[in-house]
Amino acid sequence: MTQPLITLTSPAKLNLMLHIIGRRADGYHQLQTVFQFLDYGDSMQFKLRTDHQLILHDSLPGVLPEQNLILRAAHLLQQHSNSQQGAEIWLNKQLPMGGGVGGGSSNAATTLLALNQLWQCQLPLTKLAQLGLQLGADVPVFIQGQSCFAEGVGEQMTPLVLAEPWFLVVTPKVCISTAEVFSAPELTRDSQPITIRTVLEQGHRNDCQAVVERLYPEVHEALNLLGRVCQAKLTGTGSCVFGSFPSQAAAESAARTLPNSLPYFIAKGANTSVTHRQLNKLKELG
Numbered sequence: 001m002t003q004p005l006i007t008l009t010s011p012a013k014l015n016l017m018l019h020i021i022g023r024r025a026d027g028y029h030q031l032q033t034v035f036q037f038l039d040y041g042d043s044m045q046f047k048l049r050t051d052h053q054l055i056l057h058d059s060l061p062g063v064l065p066e067q068n069l070i071l072r073a074a075h076l077l078q079q080h081s082n083s084q085q086g087a088e089i090w091l092n093k094q095l096p097m098g099g100g101v102g103g104g105s106s107n108a109a110t111t112l113l114a115l116n117q118l119w120q121c122q123l124p125l126t127k128l129a130q131l132g133l134q135l136g137a138d139v140p141v142f143i144q145g146q147s148c149f150a151e152g153v154g155e156q157m158t159p160l161v162l163a164e165p166w167f168l169v170v171t172p173k174v175c176i177s178t179a180e181v182f183s184a185p186e187l188t189r190d191s192q193p194i195t196i197r198t199v200l201e202q203g204h205r206n207d208c209q210a211v212v213e214r215l216y217p218e219v220h221e222a223l224n225l226l227g228r229v230c231q232a233k234l235t236g237t238g239s240c241v242f243g244s245f246p247s248q249a250a251a252e253s254a255a256r257t258l259p260n261s262l263p264y265f266i267a268k269g270a271n272t273s274v275t276h277r278q279l280n281k282l283k284e285l286g
């Protein structure tokens with residue numbers, strides 16, 4: 001019998017603002033951030049196996065299969081749910097790695113969501129988000145699937161309805177280690193906490209930006225170039241920088257002002273993750 005196959009988009013996120021307000025005893029930074037999803041990402045396919053095997057068909061440069069967040073997420077769910085089933089997984093990577101658009105975390109979350117459905121584990125999103133947090137601070141937001149104001153390390157989420165403009169995302173060819181940025185001595189770690197009511201007026205800054213611009217001249221240059229045509233900001237710990245536009249045509253016209261050597265993509269903002277919209281459609285189809 002042919003086993004079911006599901007195809008899902010594993011989207012990018014942007015941090016529209018990111019303030020660091022303190023540090024936990026374990027060294028993790030306490031953040032205030034606004035997450036927006038993009039209708040753009042990696043493509044993933046999941047096929048049920050009736051045995052226990054987990055097979056990832058595509059590899060990533062510099063990432064051992066057992067370190068790949070996709071297999072780590074699949075193993076975690078298998079252990080937690082005691083599922084006797086397995087899966088074959090395919091990944092078509094589009095998102096830049098170490099780009100601050102959350103590609104690895106998104107892949108992990110998409111895996112948890114897809115296998116929860118394929119294996120009929122029926123774990124609620126809150127439980128999947130708890131599991132996801134063991135894999136990375138950015139995983140819960142991709143599980144929850146709504147644009148939001150997030151606090152803690154990003155796991156305390158309050159949904160926020162945002163505008164859904166088009167974004168021009170410049171992707172400098174550098175892979176940035178999140179841990180390196182968070183360990184910089186000069187990083188701002190004492191921003192004044194703001195409230196969700198004032199976030200859209202007061203939250204325009206990314207506290208990681210100064211450190212990243214100093215460590216990575218390519219990112220500094222990208223911010224300068226994009227800054228000529230819009231307000232340009234860093235997402236997460238970089239390397240990607242972005243600006244928003246009222247239409248796709250306006251974003252395309254801004255992209256034409258960039259040097260040909262500078263890679264970019266254009267995508268629409270979305271209040272609900274595309275993965276959730278696709279999974280809901282599959283559920284409706286039965």
Ligand SMILES: C[C@](O)(CO)[C@H](O)COP(=O)(O)OP(=O)(O)OC[C@H]1O[C@@H](n2ccc(N)nc2=O)[C@H](O)[C@@H]1O
Nearest residue numbers: 015027028029105136137138139153178179182236237
């Ligand atoms: C910067 C953001 O992308 C904003 O959305 C996230 O906070 C980063 O999330 P992530 O990539 O999933 O990060 P993780 O894989 O959990 O952490 C990588 C490393 O970054 C540091 N780290 C991460 C998140 C955080 N709030 N404080 C930290 O100090 C820790 O040294 C950690 O070992």
Ligand SMILES: Nc1ncnc2c1ncn2[C@@H]1O[C@H](COP(=O)(O)OP(=O)(O)OP(=O)(O)O)[C@@H](O)[C@H]1O
Nearest residue numbers: 068069097098099100101102103104105107138236
């Ligand atoms: N499936 C995966 N996709 C991408 N990176 C992965 C994956 N699995 C493990 N990794 C590792 O995670 C690192 C960070 O990848 P990722 O693309 O998520 O960075 P990022 O966008 O900067 O993340 P964030 O915004 O969450 O800080 C990669 O350099 C790679 O070593």
